[in-house]
Amino acid sequence: xxxxxxxxxxxxxxxxxxxxPADTPxxxxxxxxxxxxxxxTNVEKAIENLKSSGALKSPSAMSRFSTKKIAxxxxxxxxxxxxxxRIHNFLAxxxxxxxxxxxxxxQKTTAELRKSLLDVNGIGPETADSMLLYAFGRPxxxxxxxxxxxxxxxxxxxTGVSYEAVQEICMNSLPADVRLYNEYHALIVRLGKDxxxxxxxxxxxxLAGTK
DNA sequence: GACCAGGCACATC
DNA sequence: GATGTGCATGGT
Numbered sequence: 001x002x003x004x005x006x007x008x009x010x011x012x013x014x015x016x017x018x019x020x021p022a023d024t025p026x027x028x029x030x031x032x033x034x035x036x037x038x039x040x041t042n043v044e045k046a047i048e049n050l051k052s053s054g055a056l057k058s059p060s061a062m063s064r065f066s067t068k069k070i071a072x073x074x075x076x077x078x079x080x081x082x083x084x085x086r087i088h089n090f091l092a093x094x095x096x097x098x099x100x101x102x103x104x105x106x107q108k109t110t111a112e113l114r115k116s117l118l119d120v121n122g123i124g125p126e127t128a129d130s131m132l133l134y135a136f137g138r139p140x141x142x143x144x145x146x147x148x149x150x151x152x153x154x155x156x157x158x159t160g161v162s163y164e165a166v167q168e169i170c171m172n173s174l175p176a177d178v179r180l181y182n183e184y185h186a187l188i189v190r191l192g193k194d195x196x197x198x199x200x201x202x203x204x205x206x207l208a209g210t211k
Numbered sequence: 212g213a214c215c216a217g218g219c220a221c222a223t224c
Numbered sequence: 225g226a227t228g229t230g231c232a233t234g235g236t
Contacts, residue, residue, distance in 0.1 A: 031217095032217085033218095035218090036216095036217080036218040037215095037216060037218045037219080038216055038217080038218085038233080038234095039215080039217085039233090039234070039235070040217065041216090041234075042232095042233060042234055042235085043217085045234090046233095075232090075233075076233060076234075077233070077234095078216085078231080078232040078234080079218090079230095079231045079232055080231090080232070081231075082219085082220090082230090082232090083231090086219085121219090121220075122218095122219065123219085124218060124219050124220085125218090125219095126217075126218065126219090127217095127218070127219080130217080142217085144217050145216085145217075145218085146217070160226095185217085186217095188217090189217050192217080193216090193217090197215070197216095198214085198215075199214090199215095213236105214235105215234105215235090215236085216233100216234095218231105219230105219231095220229105220230095220231100221228105221229090222227105222228085222229085222230105223226105223228085223229105224226090224227085224228100
């Protein structure tokens with residue numbers, strides 16, 4: 001198995017996944033923070049609360065909410081105190097870097113943008129890369145726990161390899177294509193949810209028997 | 212009731 | 225640098 005072939009097998013098995021499930025780039029970014037170590041079904045409830053309160057209308061709209069208020073709205077997503085603070089940090093970053101106008105961030109190169117996102121307390125590599133790919137449309141491969149698990153179980157990487165190393169392997173094996181990276185990450189998550197939990201269910205996995 | 216989820220920061224060694 | 229821990233809700 002290799003990175004290219006895995007994509008083909010997954011796409012043949014599942015077809016397009018139509019990611020990211022959000023209406024606006026800003027909603028993608030907030031969703032990326034909310035989904036940290038959290039099932040998406042829980043994130044959906046939090047997003048719904050944010051939407052009906054008007055917080056997701058724009059970064060400046062959300063900036064008018066207190067951290068406490070945000071914490072209350074995102075409660076169903078879990079870790080709500082931590083995540084409310086992370087959202088607050090992120091909004092503070094948007095305020096000072098682009099005056100809460102996301103279009104202005106598009107001037108930056110992908111490398112500059114990634115670096116500045118990683119400087120925000122609460123935004124790590126996966127969250128930053130999800131934002132870059134799904135909100136800014138930059139060709140960045142998103143690595144997550146499922147990807148590491150799938151790749152290592154199929155002998156494509158060793159266990160314990162760093163985020164950046166896995167990302168480098170993938171990006172060296174694939175063309176820098178936003179649509180491809182979009183679909184790839186979504187397919188990995190789909191496969192992971194179905195079959196690649198910590199205790200695997202390999203019998204009906206589309207990868208069973210593939211090499 | 213146990214296990215798990217589309218991580219990250221921080222303390223400690 | 226590697227390893228352990230806290231953060232928390234809701235589905236299976």
